[in-house]
Amino acid sequence: MQTSTTNGISRTVIWLMAIISGLVVANNYYNQPLLGLISKDLNVSESAASKISVLTQIGYALGLLLIVPLGDKFFRKKLIxxxxxxxxxxxxxxxxxxxxxxxxxxxxxxxxxxxIPQLFIPIAAELSSDKEKSSNIGTVMSGLLLGILLSRFIGGIVGDVWGWRAMFGIAAGLMILVWLAVYKMLPEMQPNFKGTYKELMRSVAHLAKTQPILQLASFRGAMAFGSMCALFTTLVFHMEKPPFNAGSSVVGSFGLAGAVGALAAAKVGKLQKYLDINRIILYSLLIVVGSWAFTYFAGETYWGLIVGVILVDLGVQSSHIMNQTNYFLIKSNAVNRLNTVYMVSYFIGGSLGTWLASMAWQYAQWSGVCFVGASFGLLAIIAHVLFCNKVNASQSQI
Known part of the structure; x- marks a missing residue:
């Protein structure tokens, strides 16, 4: 690949990528605690407002599909x-x-x-020495996860204090600072794909068709993320009603509870000393399904929802990190394209979970949402149990 992979990468640049990953990915999630405010401000229904979340996630999946593979074809700093x-x-x-x-x-x-975070993770993998690779990827992933979770908390508070528009204005201002930081500090990397854009996209499709480990990881990731999105998209509507009667800042603060689970998940790689990847993934998915028991049976209490949020984040992010570990073991220099297949599937699952949960909320309120979320988790477990041994036995080289 590149000679710079053996030279390592400074901790300053790794931390810069972690912070920027958090700030950029947060743009996708500020809207979730603000949907109630938006629906009131524009005088539209809750289900119409919830399509904002669905479209953001569909957009992210499209960006992953159309933009992230370009990291193998163009200079990444310029692209970013x-x-x-x-x-x-x-x-x-x-x-x-x-x-x-x-x-x-x-x-x-x-x-x-x-x-942009999905361009940073392969950069961290490629520029790190073998000894530091997992640690550096984990640092960037931690920034990404905290960005996802804290964005809901910050979005809720800013929405309550200054209104929902202020949050997006502040986010736009932060992107100017991020642009300057990338321009000053990010190292340049040579492209590793010489073909046309059409050939590049064809190679993405080829990976999706021919790599069973990637296929199974993508399905598990999609179902787990769909389960989590079902919870966070409808939580604001659930908590606006009795017994909570809570505003967007209270709903957003559940992102802090989720951060506990996500930060714990960032350490999940250490369990590989004691358990194989498949076992860790199974336990992670069981935690996702178990979280819905608290969310359903204790869903009218703060403690029940807090436990549910912590567990769903712990389970989803643990399985996510292990899924990525699993497919990055495929011997290939197409790291951006492998990541593209997985992350596109991941966010299609998220948008499907968001859409089905908003439909379920419309017709069956909280119990319908819990059914959707638990079903997604169960589908991930069934696929994992049925196919993981067969798929790992067939691991092939590109």
Whole structure:
């Protein structure tokens, strides 16, 4: 690949990528605790407002599919700088949008462009020495996870204090600072794919068709993330009602509870000393399904929802890290493209979970949401139990 892979990468750059990953990925999640405020402000239904979340996740999946593979074809620093400019424009449009269709379009574009963390993770893998690789990827992933979780908390508070538009305006301002940091500090990396864009995308499709480990990891990831999105998208509507009667800042603060689970998950790789990857993934998925027991049976209490949120984040993020560990073991220099297949599937699962949960909320309220979330987790477990041994036996080289 590159000679620089053996030279290591400074901790400063790793921490920079972790912080930027958190700030950029947060753009996709600020909207979740703000959906109630948006629906009131624009005088639209809760299910119409919840499509903002769905479109953001669909946009993210599209960005992963169309933009992330370009990391193998173009200079990554230049690609990231251009993309950040587009993120900034999308956030500004969201800030000043006055009609629902504008919010839909801006949300889709925010999702498409906020894929920079998925360009950073392969950079961390390629530029790290073998000894530091897992630690550096874990650091960048921790920034990414904290960005996802704290964005809900910060979005809720800013929404309560200054209104929902202020959050997207602040996010746009942060992207200017991020652009400057990337321009000053990120090292440049040579492309490793010489073909056309069409050939690049064809190679992504080839990986998706021919790598069973990647296929199973992608399905597990999609189902687990769909389960978590079902909870977070509808939590704001559940908590606006009695017995909670809570505002967006209270709902957003559940992101702090989720951060406990996510930070614990960041250490899951250490369990590989005692358990194989398949066993860790199974236990992680069992935690996801178990979280819905608290969410359903104690869903009218704060403690029940807090335990449910901590467990769903712990289970989803643990399985996510192990899924990525699993497919990065495939011997290939197509790291961005492997990551593309997995992450596109992951966010398609998230948008499906969001959409089905908002439908379930409309027709069956909280019990319907819990059924959707638990079903996603069970599907992941069934696929894992049926296929994991067979798939690992067939691991092939590209």
């Amino acid at each position: 700088l251009i993309d950040l400019f587009l993120v900034f424009g999308s956030l500004l449009w969201m800030t000043f949008a006055t009609q629902l269709w504008m919010l839909y379009a801006a949300s889709l574009l925010i999702g498409v462009t906020s894929v």
